[in-house]
Amino acid sequence: MPPSPAPLYAAADVHGHRAEFLDALRGAALADADGHWCGGRARLWMLGDYVDRGPDGIGVIEDIRRLAAQARDAGGRVGALLGNHEVQLLAxxxxxxAPVPGWDQPGGFHGGWSRFGGQEDDLRRLTPPTSPGSPRCPPSPWSRTTCWSTPTPPSTSNSEPASPPSTPPPPARSPTNARKPGWSSVA
Known part of the structure; x- marks a missing residue:
C-alpha cells in the first residue's frame, strides 16, 4: 500500500502578527512550544502578506525561513509566496x-506603502546599518544571497588588472525597470 500523502496546510495574511502566527502553528501541531517545526512530513504553504499592519513582519519572515529549514530536515516542506504587501515594502x-510616473500617490512607493499599513520598523529592519565597503544594498529576507557590490573601477596603474565584479551592478533606481523579487519556496 502506498504511503498516505503528507497533510497540506495553507496560511496567509499574517500581517506582522508573529505571536498569533506561531499560536496558529502550535494549534495545528506544526510548531512546538518553542516555535520549532514539529510537523514531520506535513506541508505548509504561506500565501503572502507577512508584513504591514502588525508589529513584527520581518520577524514573521524570519520564522518562515527558519521553519522551512527545520521542515526540510524533518522531511516536510514550508513554501512561501510573495503577497502584495511584500512587493509594496520592497518598492x-x-x-x-521618488515620484512614480503615471501613479498619483503622494510620496511615491513609500507613501503608498505607508497608507496601506506599512510599518516603519519593517522597513528599518530591511535596511541594517552599513559600514564603509559594505554592499550597496542589504541582504533581503527573501533571498539567500546578498545584493551586488559596487563595481571597482579598473586600475590605472600597471599592477594587476582589476577583476570583474562577481555579481552584476544594480539597475538604475527607476520604477520602470524594477524586477519583482520572487520566491516559490523558502530555504
Missing part, C-alpha cells in the same frame, strides 16, 4: 519617495 525600500 518602498528600493524607490522611497
Amino acid at each position: 518602498a525600500h528600493r524607490f522611497g519617495t
Whole structure:
C-alpha cells in the first residue's frame, strides 16, 4: 500500500502578527512550544502578506525561513509566496519617495506603502546599518544571497588588472525597470 500523502496546510495574511502566527502553528501541531517545526512530513504553504499592519513582519519572515529549514530536515516542506504587501515594502525600500510616473500617490512607493499599513520598523529592519565597503544594498529576507557590490573601477596603474565584479551592478533606481523579487519556496 502506498504511503498516505503528507497533510497540506495553507496560511496567509499574517500581517506582522508573529505571536498569533506561531499560536496558529502550535494549534495545528506544526510548531512546538518553542516555535520549532514539529510537523514531520506535513506541508505548509504561506500565501503572502507577512508584513504591514502588525508589529513584527520581518520577524514573521524570519520564522518562515527558519521553519522551512527545520521542515526540510524533518522531511516536510514550508513554501512561501510573495503577497502584495511584500512587493509594496520592497518598492518602498528600493524607490522611497521618488515620484512614480503615471501613479498619483503622494510620496511615491513609500507613501503608498505607508497608507496601506506599512510599518516603519519593517522597513528599518530591511535596511541594517552599513559600514564603509559594505554592499550597496542589504541582504533581503527573501533571498539567500546578498545584493551586488559596487563595481571597482579598473586600475590605472600597471599592477594587476582589476577583476570583474562577481555579481552584476544594480539597475538604475527607476520604477520602470524594477524586477519583482520572487520566491516559490523558502530555504
